[in-house]
Amino acid sequence: MSAADVLAILQGAVVTVTLSLVGILMGLPIGLGLALLRWADVPVIARMVAVYVSVLRATPLVTLLLLLFFALPNVGIAIGPVSAAVLALVMNTSAFNCEVWRAALMNFPKEQYEAAQSVGMHASLRFRRIVLPQIVRVSLPGLVNEMSLLIKVTPVLAVVGVVDITRAAVRIGAETYEPLPPFLVAIAMYAPIVFALVSLQRFIERRQLAAEAA
Template identity: 75%
Template sequence: MSTADVLTIFSGAWTTLLLSLAGIALGLPLGLGLALIRWARVPLLNPLVAVYVSLLRATPLVTLVLLLFFALPSAGISLGPVTAGLLALTLNTSAFNCEVWRAALLDLPKDQIEAAQSVGMGRVLRLRRIVLPQIARTALPGLINEMSLLIKLTPVLAVVGVVDITRAAVRIGAQTYEPLPPFLVALAIYMPIVFTLVSVQRWVERRMARREAAA
């Protein structure tokens, strides 16, 4: 492999990282909002969210990407490969994040909510001071796992022409007739990205544990 080949893979890694971070940044709060709607059983919205989550979790990401990229233009909505890929990642991860957040919400002791209501604490204040701090810790492992899966799913976007780490490695392997070296480089890039996510999870968990011990 030449230096240019390695740089091409790193360029693909940059695309992977940007799309993954953008998908995570959009999917986390969207998933939380969907989970809160289901937890609160908001009329009309709750069944719609349930259908949305069920459909998105059951739809393979590659099918979703192709649908957004090729089917939407027939409805007058044209999306570029990167935009379609980002939208697909966001929709996909928000559905899975919703279930992670909802599981944490269902695990929240109801007596704490009732106690907060009894002292006149408003809904927004309850959410900020009681609900979110507790469910964040409960949901963290599942959310980190979903983030890792999201990063590993980015090669699917190659079907619409997005050049990520894996797509770049495949191209170089086809050109040089030596597929192993570029894939080893790709693996060497993927590993620290996922390791960083796991390290962040452990750091946040330790920080939360120290706060609870000091309280």
């Protein structure tokens, strides 16, 4: 492998990290919002959210991506490969995040919420001060696992022409007829990305434990 080949895979890593971060940063709050709608059991809306989440969780990411990429232009919505990739990632991960958040909300002790209500805390303050800190701690391992999976499924974006780490490695292997070296480099680049997520999770958990002990 030449230096240019390594640089090409590095450029693919930038694409992987960028798209994954966008998906994560948008998918987390959207998933939380969907979970809150189900937790609040809003009539009709909660049922619609449940169906929406179930459909997205059952749909393979590559199928969702191709549907968005080819179907939206047919209804007058122009969409490029990167936009389709971001939209598919956000829709996919927000559905799975919704279930992680909802599990934490379902197990949240309601007596704490009712106690805060009895002393006059309004709904938004109760959520920020009482509910959110506790469900974040409970949900963190599941959310980080979903983030890691999101990073590892980004190679499917290649079907619409997005060049990520794996796509770049495949191209180089095809050009050089030596597929092993570029894939070893690709693995070496995926590892620190996922390790950074796990390290962030442990850092947040330590901060939470320190705050509780104080």
